[in-house]
Amino acid sequence: MKRSTQIFAIFTIIVLTSGATLSAQRGGRGGGGAHGGGGAAPRSSARTSVNSAPTRSGNQGANRAANGNQGANRAANGNQAANRNVNANQNVNRNSNVNNNVNRNTNVNNNVNVNRDVNVNVNGGGYYGGGGYYGGGCCYHPVATAAAVTAAVAVTAAVVGSVVNQPPAGCATQIVGGLAYQNCNGTWYQPQISGSSTTYVVVNAPQ
Amino acid sequence: MVRLAILIAIIGVFLYIPLGLHVLAKSAPQADAKDTSAIDPDAIDAVKRMAAYLHTLKSYQIIDDVTQDDVLEDGLIVQSTSKVDYLLARPNRMRIEITSDERHRLYLYDGKNFTVWARLVNYYATVPAPPTIGELFEKITDKYDIELPLYDLYNWGNKDEDINKIKTAVDIGPSTVEGVTCEHYAFHQEGVDWQIWIQLGEFPLPRKLVITTLTDDARPQHSDTLSWNLAPSFNDGAFAFDPPPDAKRVVLEGQQADATEKGK
Numbered sequence: 001m002k003r004s005t006q007i008f009a010i011f012t013i014i015v016l017t018s019g020a021t022l023s024a025q026r027g028g029r030g031g032g033g034a035h036g037g038g039g040a041a042p043r044s045s046a047r048t049s050v051n052s053a054p055t056r057s058g059n060q061g062a063n064r065a066a067n068g069n070q071g072a073n074r075a076a077n078g079n080q081a082a083n084r085n086v087n088a089n090q091n092v093n094r095n096s097n098v099n100n101n102v103n104r105n106t107n108v109n110n111n112v113n114v115n116r117d118v119n120v121n122v123n124g125g126g127y128y129g130g131g132g133y134y135g136g137g138c139c140y141h142p143v144a145t146a147a148a149v150t151a152a153v154a155v156t157a158a159v160v161g162s163v164v165n166q167p168p169a170g171c172a173t174q175i176v177g178g179l180a181y182q183n184c185n186g187t188w189y190q191p192q193i194s195g196s197s198t199t200y201v202v203v204n205a206p207q
Numbered sequence: 208m209v210r211l212a213i214l215i216a217i218i219g220v221f222l223y224i225p226l227g228l229h230v231l232a233k234s235a236p237q238a239d240a241k242d243t244s245a246i247d248p249d250a251i252d253a254v255k256r257m258a259a260y261l262h263t264l265k266s267y268q269i270i271d272d273v274t275q276d277d278v279l280e281d282g283l284i285v286q287s288t289s290k291v292d293y294l295l296a297r298p299n300r301m302r303i304e305i306t307s308d309e310r311h312r313l314y315l316y317d318g319k320n321f322t323v324w325a326r327l328v329n330y331y332a333t334v335p336a337p338p339t340i341g342e343l344f345e346k347i348t349d350k351y352d353i354e355l356p357l358y359d360l361y362n363w364g365n366k367d368e369d370i371n372k373i374k375t376a377v378d379i380g381p382s383t384v385e386g387v388t389c390e391h392y393a394f395h396q397e398g399v400d401w402q403i404w405i406q407l408g409e410f411p412l413p414r415k416l417v418i419t420t421l422t423d424d425a426r427p428q429h430s431d432t433l434s435w436n437l438a439p440s441f442n443d444g445a446f447a448f449d450p451p452p453d454a455k456r457v458v459l460e461g462q463q464a465d466a467t468e469k470g471k
Contacts, residue, residue, distance in 0.1 A: 042277035042285070046427035047420045049358040050394075050401050051369045052348060173455065180330065180455035193323050193332045194460035195352045196310065 158187045162202045163194075176206040250376035250392045254403070257411045258364025266296040268439035271356065276427030284425055291356045291431075294439060298339050300446045303356060314355060315448045316343055322448040323353070323459065330457045331450060341365070351461045357431065360413065372396045381407070384414040384432065398422050410437075 171184035182189040182200065189200040271291040276284045289307030299318035305311070311326035321336035321343060334351075337343055340361060347353045363369070375395035382391035382404055389404035404415035416431045450456070 041280070043280045044278045044420070044423040044425075044427065046276045046429035047399055047418055048275070048354055048356065048429050050396075050399060050416075050418055051362060051366075051372075052344075052354070052358040175455065178456055180457050191328070191330055191455075191457040192460045192462075193325055193330060193353075193457060196312070196354070198325055198328050198330060198457075199460070 158202045160202050160204055163199050164189070165197070165199055167200050179206075181206055245375040246373065247376050247378050250378045250394070251370060251373065253378075253390060253392060253405055253411070255364060255370065257405050257413060260411050261360065261363060264437060266294075266439055266441075268436040269293040269357070270434040272432040273356070274428070274430045276429065278423050278425040278427050282425050284427055293357060294441060294445060295340065295361070296441070301340055301343070302445050305356065315446055316340070317443070317446040321347060324448065324454065329451065329454050331448065331454050332457050332459045332462070333448065334459055334462055351459045353459075359416070385434065387414055389414050
């Protein structure tokens with residue numbers, strides 16, 4: 001008697017739990033899902049049409065690659081933190097994927113800190129740009145960062161073909177051949193309308 | 208112990224019943240069900256009838272309230288909303304204005320050129336366009352990766368294979384959208400579940416559309432809630448772009464710079 005009651009209770013719970021899950025899945029009137037902030041670029045977006053081929057798949061792949069890089073970034077930042085703790089130095093590894101940064105600094109203030117990264121990353125900050133779609137971690141600016149590194153270490157210039165969500169500060173708009181460009185201290189960014197956002201591609205100086 | 212078990216069972220029953228026995232009773236089609244009995248021919252006919260009706264409309268204006276889910280890397284869904292003001296005149300004119308937190312876009316098509324104006328940055332791009340709206344949809348999507356809203360609306364019923372992709376079709380029953388009585392249908396096909404609310408009566412207009420993407424475990428959704436004006440007033444100016452004073456011309460990604468018509 002006792003045992004059969006227990007079994008009945010357990011059985012009931014199992015049935016009800018699975019049923020509830022099922023109705024939650026299928027009872028789509030409410031739809032939606034949990035909301036939440038977050039500092040990452042989206043891994044995917046809802047399709048906007050039933051019959052149009054989802055042309056974004058290619059770009060989504062690119063996004064995923066970009067996100068992969070973000071993961072790498074976080075790892076790099078981890079290093080940064082470690083460095084800061086040990087050396088109390090401000091080596092600004094703000095960017096970048098897989099820095100070959102040989103922080104072989106022994107003891108205080110004696111750090112070498114090479115940071116010779118070029119960081120092309122044509123995928124840029126990802127398709128969902130427009131200047132920081134979800135705040136935080138999205139949309140880093142590889143070229144801008146490379147420029148920052150250049151200022152510190154003097155290694156690279158912005159790479160033609162790189163795409164960023166925003167040009168660096170202090171650019172001048174110039175019209176060449178009827179089209180707008182941003183001239184940023186001799187590095188030329190061409191704005192382009194890219195899907196649902198606006199991006200900037202580094203180009204050679206327009207004629 | 209016995210009491211506890213019984214108590215849990217009873218609580219379970221009470222929790223469960225309001226969660227929607229009737230939803231369960233409608234049965235959950237298997238994601239890959241190929242059984243043709245899963246297709247309610249009335250539901251298919253309703254979509255065909257709606258598509259045929261839409262093709263009879265020479266011009267219309269729609270206000271579309273849109274929700275769009277993005278899925279973050281960790282699976283969280285983030286919903287954004289936007290409003291689309293959509294004016295269409297067959298066969299070759301269209302004006303679409305999209306307003307959201309992030310952007311304000313205007314798409315114009317006058318049968319000759321297609322223009323995008325990104326208002327917040329005040330950039331615009333103009334490219335030569337194909338001669339009909341149908342071709343425009345294809346070209347803009349394929350070449351420039353711009354998804355014009357309401358693709359389905361214009362293109363429904365143009366291709367039989369679209370209808371044939373439907374693997375499950377269910378008539379859910381009457382349902383009201385913004386005060387309009389509709390019939391609610393649910394469909395499944397590869398990659399998406401979708402639901403549509405079609406106005407009852409002699410004007411079978413789609414009033415609501417919900418698309419659930421199945422290719423991501425998070426199942427993000429997109430929804431359109433549509434208000435219709437079947438007698439819009441407009442003139443040619445509605446489809447022509449007159450650049451505002453400080454608007455600057457740029458390119459569309461995918462556009463060859465040397466293919467642009469210069470010096471407009």
